[in-house]
Amino acid sequence: MMNIAVLVSSGGTNLQALIDAQKSGIIKNGEIKCVISSNPNAYALERAEKNGIATRVIDRKSYDDIHKYSLAIRDALLGEKADLVVYAGFMIILDDQVVKAFPNRMMNIHPALIPSFCGKGFYGLNVHKAVLESGVKLTGATVHFVTEECDGGPIIMQKAIDVKNDDTPETLQKRVMEQCEWIILPKAVSLFCEGRIKVNGKKTEII
Numbered sequence: 001m002m003n004i005a006v007l008v009s010s011g012g013t014n015l016q017a018l019i020d021a022q023k024s025g026i027i028k029n030g031e032i033k034c035v036i037s038s039n040p041n042a043y044a045l046e047r048a049e050k051n052g053i054a055t056r057v058i059d060r061k062s063y064d065d066i067h068k069y070s071l072a073i074r075d076a077l078l079g080e081k082a083d084l085v086v087y088a089g090f091m092i093i094l095d096d097q098v099v100k101a102f103p104n105r106m107m108n109i110h111p112a113l114i115p116s117f118c119g120k121g122f123y124g125l126n127v128h129k130a131v132l133e134s135g136v137k138l139t140g141a142t143v144h145f146v147t148e149e150c151d152g153g154p155i156i157m158q159k160a161i162d163v164k165n166d167d168t169p170e171t172l173q174k175r176v177m178e179q180c181e182w183i184i185l186p187k188a189v190s191l192f193c194e195g196r197i198k199v200n201g202k203k204t205e206i207i
Contacts, residue, residue: 001030002029002031002084002192002193003030003031003034003082003084004027004030004031004033004082004083004085004193005032005033005035005036005077005080005082005084005086006018006032006035006036006048006085006086006088007035007036007037007085007088007090008036008037008042008045008088008089008090009037009044009091009092010039010043010044010089010091011042011043011044012035012042012044012047012048013089014089014181014182014185015035015044015047015048015088015089017181017182017185017186018032018088018185018186018189019048019051021186021189021190022186026187026190027186027190028190029190029194029195030083030189030192030193032048032053033053033054033080033082034053034054034055034056034080034082035047035048035056036055036056036057036058036077037055037056037057038058038059038060038090038091038092039060040057040059044088044089056076058072058076066092066093066094066095067095070094070095070097070098071097073094073098074094074097074098077098077101077102078101082105083105083193084105084106084107084192084193085106086106086107086108086185086189087107087108087109090108091123093150096148099147099148104145104154106145107144107145107146107156107188107189108144108145108151109141109142109143109181109184109185110141110151111124111127111128111141111173111176111181112127112139112140112141113139113140113141113158113160114155114158117131117139118142118152119150119151120150122151124173125169125173127173128170128172128173128176131163131172132167136163137163138160138162138163139161139163139176140158140159140161140176140180141158141159141176141180141181141184141185142158143156143184145204154199154201154202154203155204156188156192157184157188157191159183159184160180161179161180191206
């Protein structure tokens with residue numbers, strides 16, 4: 001059974017999707033052992049506590065720079081003996097200390113179809129505003145491994161939905177979460193825990 005650590009910063013809707021998937025048996029051979037938040041007021045902490053999952057707060061505001069903060073996160077994850085680290089609405093870009101400690105063992109969910117609408121500055125409603133302004137007809141979500149390049153790691157899973165004529169950033173965000181993010185993130189986590197993801201350079205193969 002693999003130990004899963006989840007990094008959060010706010011509401012924790014993707015964390016809830018993982019918790020629900022764990023309860024229903026969608027996630028096989030893995031268990032969420034710890035939730036670590038960059039924000040002491042994140043509602044995600046309450047979600048974890050309600051489900052008997054250990055929590056830790058490592059407040060970004062308590063550290064002078066990202067190097068020191070990344071070191072604290074890395075040491076916490078090593079202390080938790082995490083086999084897999086999942087970014088679930090974690091809003092901090094950590095430095096390479098963490099990636100090097102967990103190569104191809106950290107995954108993130110991004111609310112767009114990478115390589116479009118990704119990278120620095122593309123988070124939250126910013127992504128969906130950019131999608132609507134561009135006029136594309138499809139959007140969705142991507143689960144990928146975390147590397148030193150922001151949103152640039154090997155893609156594990158993607159799911160697309162149609163963009164509607166009357167969409168707002170808020171309605172699009174809601175549909176992407178419900179119809180894409182909450183579905184593919186638990187599946188990707190289970191595939192990892194089952195040992196079914198093979199990484200070949202920038203590509204992944206599901207075996």
